[in-house]
Amino acid sequence: MLEPRCTAALLFLVALWSSALVAESAIGVNWGAVSFHRLKPSTVVDLLKDNKIQKVKIFDADPDVLTALMGSRIQVMVGIPNEMLAVMSSSTDISDLWVRQNVSRYMVKGGVDIRYVAVGNEPFLASYSGQFQSLVMPALLNLQQSLAKANLAGYVKLVVPCNADAYESSLPSQGAFRPELTQIMTQLVSFLNSNGSPFVVNIYPFLSLYGNSDFPQDYAFFEGTSHSVTDGPNVYTNAFDGNFDTLVAALTKLGYGQMPIVIGEIGWPSDGAIGANLTAARVFNQGLINHALSNKGTPLRPGIPPMDIFLFSLLDEGAKSVLPGNFERHWGIFSFDGQAKYALNLGLGNKLLKNAKNVQYLPSRWCIANPSSNMNTVANHIQIACSIADCTTLNYGGSCNEIGAKGNVSYAFNSYYQLKMQDERSCDFDGLGMVTFRDPSVGDCRFLVGVTDKTSASSSRYHGYHWWVKVLFFIIQGICSFVF
Known part of the structure; x- marks a missing residue:
């Protein structure tokens, strides 16, 4: 029988829980959802199917997303955020619960084809200063036991997506993991190899170019270069091949040179910086696909x-x-509303991308700067609007950077107005804003109209809350059992 204090704590959690009720390369995509304007998951799944995309990677295990994927036959990689590694490594009871809630329940006839569970996301990133390093292997071992209990260990594979900063070298053939990662990487690749899992790596030539003014621009693409890298008998004409082979060399040093490698993330942004534009994004992504x-x-x-x-x-x-x-x-091959940004052939049967269908937009109206108003006091309003809404296209290198001062004001006002679901009061700005029914977009600078769906984000918050209440329940129960 539980000690009264524990009973009270568990009853409190139950109350919280109740209150919450209020061999050939295959091309897949990452489906992130950190957006103010989220499409319905069913709309996104239809978008995937229309474009014949058969592999998708998500960064959590959102039940709305997984429910929408049921019966789609799309292969799925679900994710466990870094912030959950500590609790996942602490107890097999918790990993058992996570597997039941986020894997087993969906892997039924006509369910979701979950192939991978990503344990953390770039947990060895140098900027984390080792924060998650000691948690990865215990979490993996617990989750592997939990998959085995569910009779899924032979089908669902655990992976750990790593950033390319995990390894380093001046030449690909000399690649090696960072010295402080040698021990953990040896353990990790041994575990992956024993369980038939690939090594997952995220490679971003754009970031190499963005972060280094001396990086040759043409080396980032696949169109040929005047800055090739010679490494013994091998010549590298693009950054991707050089980076990939640096990883191959690092794995070889650990005795796993033949380990299968999956590229977990790679792409090119279309806005928000010099070199990030529609043309560069199309050229990079098409070159990558053709090369693969x-x-x-x-x-x-x-x-x-x-x-x-x-x-x-x-x-x-x-x-x-x-x-x-x-x-x-701005990494998407589609804009937030599922509209293709540029012509791209994924090599999956369609020659060009197909847009999302049946997207539910807000009415066709925009908030702009009132041309008859004095704009001397507008700076504070812009600052407030852009601290809440997305104004990144206005910055240097962005697609809306050259639309003039009045255009900048209008763009900021409209971004805020759409975020607030076109609430009439959100276009006031002390009389400086006004609603128009004429699209103020200029060239590549698109003034967005929001989508009406808001259920996904709130539902995701509820389910995340629901999960953590369950975890806290297990933790308190375990502490009480140990102490009393």
Whole structure:
């Protein structure tokens, strides 16, 4: 029998829970959802099917998303955020619960084809200063036991997506994991190899170009370069091959040179920075797809392309952090509303991308600067609007950077107005704003109209809350059992 204090704590959690009720490369995509304007998951799944995309990677296990994927036959990689690694590594009871709630329940006849569980996302990133390093292996071992209990260990594979900063070298053939990661990487690749899992890596030539003014621009693409890298008998003409083979060399040093490799994230943003534009994004992504589907492989793996390649990303995510750069909100091959940004052949049967269907938009109206108003006091209003809504296209290098001062004001006002679901009061700005029914978009600078669906984001928050209440229940129960 539980001690009264524990009973009270567990009853409190129950109350919280109740109150919450109020061999050839295959091309896939990352489906992120950090957006102010989220499409219905069913709309996104239809978009995937219309474009014959058969592999998708998500960053959590959102029940709305997984429910929408049921019966689609799309292969899915679900994710466990870094912030959950500590609790996942602490108890097999908790990992058992997570597997039951987020994997087993969906893997039924006519359900979801979950192939991978990503344990963390770039947990060894240098900027994390080892914060998650000691948690990865315990979490993996617990989750592997939980999958085995559910009779899924032979089908669902655990992986750990790593950033390319996990390894380093001046030449690909000399690639090695960072010295402080040697021990954990040895354990990780041994675990992956034992369980038939690939090594998942995220490679971003754009970030190499963005972060280094001396990086040769043409080396980032696949169109040929005047800055090739010679490494013994091998010549590298693009950054992707060089980076990939650096990983191959690092794995070889650990004795796992033949381990299958999946590209978990790769892409090019279309806005928000110099070099991030529609043309560059199209050229990079099309070059990458053509290169992968040619099955040429790389100098260290000739004829063996990556096992899978997940483009980053499917949709723009206008609520992402811009600490790395304003481009972070513009990686999608589709805009936030599922409209193709540029012509792209994924090599999956369609020659061009097909737009999302039956998207439910707000009415065709926009908030702009009132031309008859004095704009001397507008700066504070712009600052407030852009601190809440997305104004990243207005910055240097962005698609709306050259629309003039009045245009900048209108863009900021409209972004806020659409975020507020076109609430009439949100276009006031002390009399400086006005509603128009004429689209103020200029060239590539698109003034958006929001979508009406808001259920997904609130539902996701509820389910995340629901999950953590369950975890807290287990933790308190475990502490009480130990202490009393």
